[in-house]
Structures are given as C-alpha cells and as structure tokens.
C-alpha cells in the first residue's frame with residue numbers, strides 16, 4: 001500500500017540524561033502546571049504568591065503506605081504524629097483521622113494537641129524541657145510521659161506526691177546505632193549504664209511506674225540497619241528491666257527519622273537511588289523484633305515518623321520577581337520566597353519545576369529569596385533555562401519542618417492551602433498582615449512619634 005504523504009515536522013530534540021556530572025545543559029526541566037489537578041495559575045490568582053500547597057490525597061496515601069509497611073508485618077503498631085515536623089491544624093487533623101496519636105515536645109505543642117481534641121492518654125510527651133506545671137497537667141491527664149533526665153524524675157515524683165497517685169512513665173534512651181554524630185544529648189545513655197541507673201532510681205522512689213522505652217536516633221537516616229540495632233538494644237534492655245525490677249514494658253517507641261524523597265546538599269545521586277523504600281526499614285525493624293522478643297510477647301511498637309509522611313505532600317509556589325547577571329557570569333533570579341519561609345533550604349536541594357515550557361539553553365543559575373541578607377539563597381546552583389519575570393517555580397518536597405521553623409523576618413508569612421481529595425481548595429493558614437506582627441507590641445506613650 002502506498003503511504004500517505006506526511007508533512008515534514010521539526011521536533012526539538014530533548015537530549016541529555018543524568019550522568020555523573022549531573023544533568024546535561026540541554027536536559028529539559030520538568031513542567032508542572034497543576035497540583036492534584038488544580039492549575040498553579042488558579043492557585044496563585046486566588047491565594048497569591050508565594051503559596052504553600054498541601055495535597056490531602058498525597059498526605060493520606062503516604063501515611064497509609066508507611067503505616068501499612070509496619071502493620072502488615074507486626075500485630076501491635078501505633079503511630080504518633082510528630083507535631084514539630086508540621087503542626088498546622090489541618091495536617092495534624094488529617095493524620096489523627098488516619099489513626100495517629102500526637103507526639104509533642106513542649107508545653108505549647110501539648111496545648112496544641114489538647115486544643116485539637118486529642119485526649120491526654122493519646123499524647124506522647126517527649127522533650128528535654130517540660131516545666132513542672134505542664135508535667136502536672138500531662139500526668140493528671142494520663143499522657144505518655146517520656147523522661148529525658150534525672151531532674152525530670154525528681155519533678156515527676158513531686159507531681160506524683162501532689163496528685164496522690166503513681167504515674168506511668170517511659171524513659172528516653174540514647175545509644176550507639178552506628179549513626180554519627182550520635183544524638184547523645186537526649187535521654188539516658190544505654191552503653192555507659194546511665195539508663196540502668198535511671199531505672200534503679202525510678203524503682204527505688206516507688207512513685208513512678210516504668211511501662212515504656214523510647215529512643216529517637218536522628219533524622220533523615222538512610223541506614224535501615226541502624227534501626228535494627230536500635231530495636232535489638234531496646235528489646236534486650238526491656239527484658240533486663242522486666243526481669244530485675246518487676247516493671248512490665250508495654251511499649252517500645254523507636255522514634256522517627258526515616259528519610260523523605262528529598263536531597264541533602266552534597267548528595268551525589270538522586271533520592272530515588274539513595275533513599276531506601278520504607279518497606280526496607282519496616283522489614284529490618286520487624287525482623288529485629290522477632291529475633292529478640294520472647295515467644296508470644298508483642299509489646300506495642302510505637303513510631304514517631306514525621307518527615308517521611310508529610311514532606312512530599314507539601315509544595316511551595318514562588319514567582320520569579322527579577323533576574324540579574326552576577327559578576328562571575330552566573331545567572332541569578334530573585335524569587336518572592338526565601339529562607340524566611342523555606343528554612344530547610346539550608347540543608348536540602350529541592351526539586352524545582354517550572355509552570356510552563358521554556359525555550360532556550362539551560363545555564364547555571366542561582367535563586368535568591370527576597371530578603372536583604374546575603375544568606376538568603378534557596379538554590380545555590382541549578383541549570384535553568386532563561387526565566388521571564390512572573391514565571392512560577394514549584395519547590396518540593398517542602399512539607400516537613402518549614403511551616404514550623406519559618407520565621408517572620410522582613411516579610412509576611414504567606415497563605416497555606418490544602419488541595420482536598422474532592423479537588424476543592426481550602427485555606428488552612430491565612431497570610432499574615434501587620435496586625436499579626438504588632439499585636440503583642442507595646443509602644444510607651446512618651447516614645448510615640450508626634
């Protein structure tokens with residue numbers, strides 16, 4: 001059969017794959033025109049730029065994926081949502097709806113969880129600074145209090161006297177799991193006998209009942225094996241405590257620290273290569289449980305996973321405000337979002353997507369934020385095509401530790417929205433104005449400008 005004539009077309013060739021020097025200058029950047037089906041442009045028109053956007057669907061899916069990795073392997077699993085990773089009410093509520101209890105590390109976070117309707121018995125209270133007033137509230141409400149130091153034991157015994165009852169407590173351990181630098185400043189050291197001393201001290205006081213062990217070995221841990229070591233040491237210690245002091249260790253809380261698909265600065269390979277899937281962590285952890293637990297013993301396994309659940313559900317839309325050429329020849333862009341709201345830019349190199357296809361060769365470019373501060377850099381060097389003013393850049397993943405560690409500095413903090421599962425968009429934190437910032441200030445009469 002004779003072929004039909006086809007008009008010749010010229011297609012732009014997108015060559016260049018990732019190699020050991022990174023991406024070729026001709027690699028085309030990923031274009032993102034929507035988040036869960038909602039156009040970027042519509043989001044910005046309605047809520048402004050910069051704008052934090054969370055995906056309810058991705059948050060729930062991730063929670064279920066991580067939870068099921070453990071629940072499918074071990075019969076007694078409880079997740080506690082790490083408030084400091086992201087304590088926006090809407091985020092916490094989604095995770096509480098999914099079944100997580102609250103994990104808090106300060107009086108403020110404790111109050112936040114209570115205000116959201118979480119009962120004391122469903123709050124894990126960690127942290128090195130728990131003033132006696134909040135300890136008393138937490139103890140009377142039956143919270144899971146995790147003791148950090150000997151002074152806290154003394155405080156809690158005082159609270160027990162005041163309440164006229166024994167208080168159930170857990171202790172936090174720190175230990176060598178092969179992760180360095182070792183987080184040895186929290187809790188009681190296992191290897192040097194301090195943890196055992198803490199148990200002796202608690203037992204001799206007779207006012208506290210030890211019913212749990214806690215440990216949190218660090219954050220963005222890329223080694224599943226470290227958790228296997230942690231679990232083995234915790235289970236062995238639990239039996240040592242049970243056999244010698246008569247306490248029953250009802251739960252083992254192994255903390256958080258699993259990595260998200262983010263890229264630590266200086267990491268050579270992409271997250272898809274270096275970040276082990278959560279199933280690998282779950283497999284190592286549950287294997288370590290089964291090889292060290294006594295037959296028929298299934299203490300509750302508590303996890304406080306923060307970053308790995310929320311990071312990838314968060315995006316930041318920013319807009320190119322201006323561009324300039326640096327004296328060293330590099331292209332520079334000024335975006336409307338900086339380290340004031342993207343605090344984790346100090347450690348991570350984000351994935352940057354552009355809201356439209358852009359023609360032109362890529363060149364090394366640096367992206368600055370809006371602050372009048374030299375350190376305000378949100379990307380130190382990426383290959384970018386020439387970007388016009390008004391181009392939207394979508395940074396991800398940014399869901400962990402930005403909406404808690406952001407600061408009001410020079411600029412206002414922007415709107416935060418959630419794209420709901422039904423495709424609607426909800427404002428979950430309204431952008432600030434001057435009244436938010438000045439509400440607590442007092443200007444003495446005699447200093448007023450006349």
Ligand SMILES: *Cc1c(COP(=O)(O)O)cnc(C)c1O
Pocket residue numbers: 082084085103105126127216218219220255256257258304305306307308400
């Ligand atoms: C911060 C923190 C977590 C959460 O850590 P991620 O790295 O976000 O998973 C869990 N437990 C404790 C005690 C923490 O301080």
